[in-house]
Amino acid sequence: MFEKSTWIRLPRNVVVGHGVRDEVLDVIDDLHLQGRPLFVTSPTPREVAADPIAADFEAAGIEPAIVTIEKATFEAVEQVIEVAEAEDVSYLVGIGGGKAIDIAKLASHHLEMGFLSVPTAASHDGIVSNRGSVPDGDSRHSVAAEPPLAVVADTGILAEAPWELTTAGCADIISNYTAVMDWRLAQRLKDVEYSEYAAALSEMTAEILVDNADLIRPGLEESAWIVTKALMSSGVAMSIAGSSRPASGAEHLFSHQLDRLAPEAALHGHQVGVGSILTAYLHQGEDGIWWDIRDALSSIDAPTTADDLGIDDETVIEALTTCHEIRDRYTILGDGMNERAARDVATKTGVIE
Ligand SMILES: NC(=O)C1=CN([C@@H]2O[C@H](COP(=O)(O)OP(=O)(O)OC[C@H]3O[C@@H](n4cnc5c(N)ncnc54)[C@H](OP(=O)(O)O)[C@@H]3O)[C@@H](O)[C@H]2O)C=CC1
Ligand SMILES: O=C(CO)COP(=O)(O)O
Ligand SMILES: [Zn+2]
Numbered sequence: 001m002f003e004k005s006t007w008i009r010l011p012r013n014v015v016v017g018h019g020v021r022d023e024v025l026d027v028i029d030d031l032h033l034q035g036r037p038l039f040v041t042s043p044t045p046r047e048v049a050a051d052p053i054a055a056d057f058e059a060a061g062i063e064p065a066i067v068t069i070e071k072a073t074f075e076a077v078e079q080v081i082e083v084a085e086a087e088d089v090s091y092l093v094g095i096g097g098g099k100a101i102d103i104a105k106l107a108s109h110h111l112e113m114g115f116l117s118v119p120t121a122a123s124h125d126g127i128v129s130n131r132g133s134v135p136d137g138d139s140r141h142s143v144a145a146e147p148p149l150a151v152v153a154d155t156g157i158l159a160e161a162p163w164e165l166t167t168a169g170c171a172d173i174i175s176n177y178t179a180v181m182d183w184r185l186a187q188r189l190k191d192v193e194y195s196e197y198a199a200a201l202s203e204m205t206a207e208i209l210v211d212n213a214d215l216i217r218p219g220l221e222e223s224a225w226i227v228t229k230a231l232m233s234s235g236v237a238m239s240i241a242g243s244s245r246p247a248s249g250a251e252h253l254f255s256h257q258l259d260r261l262a263p264e265a266a267l268h269g270h271q272v273g274v275g276s277i278l279t280a281y282l283h284q285g286e287d288g289i290w291w292d293i294r295d296a297l298s299s300i301d302a303p304t305t306a307d308d309l310g311i312d313d314e315t316v317i318e319a320l321t322t323c324h325e326i327r328d329r330y331t332i333l334g335d336g337m338n339e340r341a342a343r344d345v346a347t348k349t350g351v352i353e
Pocket of ligand 3: 124125172247248252268269272
């Protein structure tokens with residue numbers, strides 16, 4: 001008997017382009033959302049997007065509640081839930097980088113309310129995904145959550161954000177190469193659930209981005225367009241898979257461990273990019289695609305070394321030798337690297353001196 005079944009949960013509206021910040025109200029109408037929204041944002045995104053969008057709502061006779069969070073913590077998620085209940089809101093709008101969007105996503109999941117994703121930085125592929133990531137005790141990886149009902153990505157805002165945020169988004173996409181290698185390995189060795197469609201979409205997304213690397217330049221709105229579409233495609237791959245596997249392998253374990261050992265030293269995307277150089281070498285050795293990954297990162301000004309990340313060599317080695325412990329996700333790291341092997345790969349790839 002055929003017993004397979006799956007739910008693929010995706011946004012209903014994805015609106016991308018110049019000036020679409022002004023279309024948030026139209027999207028709300030299109031989704032037939034009623035009542036008062038709660039905007040979840042962080043300090044800079046509040047200035048560049050949340051306050052102007054709130055003014056549009058006020059002009060239309062709707063007064064949004066607003067919470068500004070500083071850090072991605074469970075306390076922040078609880079604060080958002082409390083405000084949502086106290087202010088009697090009907091839906092949430094996450095406006096900002098990964099931090100604000102993830103918190104809105106997790107709070108809306110708990111509240112069983114819809115939410116909209118309004119990114120102000122093309123810095124990560126959680127814009128569209130059905131995953132939320134907030135540190136919880138020793139864990140730092142994403143968990144299943146609601147996908148947004150809609151995404152409104154204004155390329156004017158995204159192009160004006162600091163360039164390093166865009167290069168972080170590119171690196172998060174480039175890391176899909178090694179994430180998919182890890183996924184296939186885990187499927188072969190551990191029979192983990194695997195989707196060829198999600199894997200192919202994830203790899204194709206990375207390929208298109210690398211093929212267009214010449215067009216990705218600071219100040220060009222076209223760059224924000226290319227990177228944002230890639231981030232969305234990668235988020236869709238995660239939704240098809242029902243897990244972050246197509247976009248998160250050992251390079252993400254490495255980054256999550258760096259978040260714990262060197263909090264806020266570097267952006268998520270930049271850390272996973274450097275992790276991807278290391279794990280591509282582990283998969284394929286000296287002549288493999290680690291060179292291409294390093295060249296692609298370097299061509300868009302993304303970090304390729306510990307020094308570029310602002311993290312010392314010893315912390316990189318510690319992260320590499322311990323990160324297999326932080327999640328039950330089989331990768332090329334297996335049951336862990338010893339220190340000599342970690343130093344060897346980090347030196348051969350030029351990540352440490
Ligand atoms: N759910 C998922 O599937 C995924 C989740 N993630 C998560 O996303 C997070 C990474 O996202 P990231 O965006 O890098 O982190 P943040 O949300 O912390 O944003 C990084 C920085 O960019 C600033 N910023 C955002 N927009 C603008 C703008 N328009 N102009 C100027 N500054 C701006 C923020 O300002 P301020 O400090 O004022 O907020 C912050 O300092 C991680 O927690 C990661 O785990 C990553 C990938 C997938
Ligand atoms: O960052 C992500 C994909 O780019 C999400 O992956 P994690 O599940 O490892 O948090
Ligand atoms: Zn990521």
